[in-house]
Amino acid sequence: MRGSRRGPGARLMVLYGAIVLFLLALFGLAKPRGLLEETLRDLRHIFFFGFAALIILEMTALIGRRWIRKRSLYYAVAVLSVLALVFGYEIVTGTDPEFPVRGVYSFLGAFGFLALSAALDRGLKREHTWLRGWPRRSIGVLGALLVAGALNPLGPVLASYAGRAGAFPVVVDLASTWQEPFIEMHDAELFVGKGPDEWPRRAGRRVALLLPDGTPGSGVMVHEPFKDWSGFSVLVLNVYSTAAHPVRVNLRLEDSSRLLPPEERAEYLLRVTPGANDFYIPLDALLSVPSGREFRRDAVRRLGLFLAEPAPPFRLYVHRIRIAEE
Structure with a gap:
């Protein structure tokens, strides 16, 4: 009958979804190339x-049904088995100092998957008539909440990617919260504040404040800016410097997930003068690689600002970095 087919089919959707996620996490993310992949690996x-x-639930139903007549006991076996697996894994591998509650999250996530399966299991509902209506929906909601809670680190990461996509053609905004997970500092500090009164473009408005320590190479690297710059021709950069003299700053771009040697990355020297600076840099000039290879405009992976020479400590206010058409 149609009803008897839909129950197992719906329940197995949870199983197949978990298989896909598992295979993705186990095989596809051995060498994570971005924040999302790194989070999924964690x-x-x-x-x-x-x-x-x-899997234990399905194997119990397949092999143990001769001895276990109640379907609800399949779930009890699965819960106890996965609890033993988690406990044994934590004993063998030891507690992760960076994630001390890993075992708790693992068990709650597994329990959530089982609860979602139970909410979609028509055989379980036929066995226990009280598992109808709001009790079944409550179990489904509980399962969804447990899975969502166990995977809660994904929330801020997905929000950051959504913010990045929504800001395009702004490719870097050091003053926005969505940008924070992608920022890597090098011998410098970064704050968010208000633009100086002497900078009409951003006076009193929210900007990023970069404080390099004055050594060559100090600055900021932004990972995973919006990567596809195809169809654009100009990079627009607005900064304000408090230095008493002009300072040379390297604008660096990379198009690979691995670290590139200097001859394989694009670098453009900016002469930042005291006060306001508005740069409109043609991408043809910016994306020139010393080795002569063609920079991939549809695969920009990193953007950085670094001091090219020693300089006394100064403040560099940075507005949004964006790409535009001529």
């Missing part, structure tokens, strides 16, 4: 034990 234990719990 959460791979939750995917693994969630997948294991659902």
Whole structure:
């Protein structure tokens, strides 16, 4: 009958979804190339034990149904088995100092997957008539909340990617919260404040404040700016310097997830004078690589601002960096 097919099919959707996530986390993210992939790799234990719990459930139903007549007991076996797996894994591998509650998150995630499966399990509903209506929906909501809670580190990361996409053609905004996870400092400090009164463009408005320590190479690197710059021809950069004399700053761009040697990355020397500076840099000139290879405009991976020479400590106010058409 149609009803008897839809139940297992809906329940197995949870299993298949967990398999896909597990395979992605286990094989596709061995060498993470971005913040999202790195976060998924850090959460791979939750995917693994969630997948294991659902597999144990299905194997119990397949092999143990001769001895276990109640379908609800399949879930009890799965819960106890995955609890033992998590406990054993934590004993064998030791507690992760960077994620001391990893075992708790792993078990709660696995329990959430099982709860979602139970909410979609029509066989379980036929076995227990009270699992109808709001009790079944409550179990589904509980399962969804547990999975979402275990995977909560994904929330801010996805919000950052959404903010990056929404800001385009702004490719870097050091003063925005969505940019924070992508920022890497090099012998410098970064704050958010108000533009100086002497800078009409941003006087009293929110800007980023970069404080390099004055050594060559100090500055900021931004990972994963919006990567596809195809169809644009100019990079627009507005900064304000408090230095008493002109300062040379390297604008660096890279198009690879691995670190590139100097001859394989694009660098453009900016002469930042005291006060306001408005740069309109043609991408044809900016994306010139010393080795002569063609820079991939559709795969920009990093953008950085670094001092090119020693300089006394100064403040560099930075507005949004954006690309534009001529």
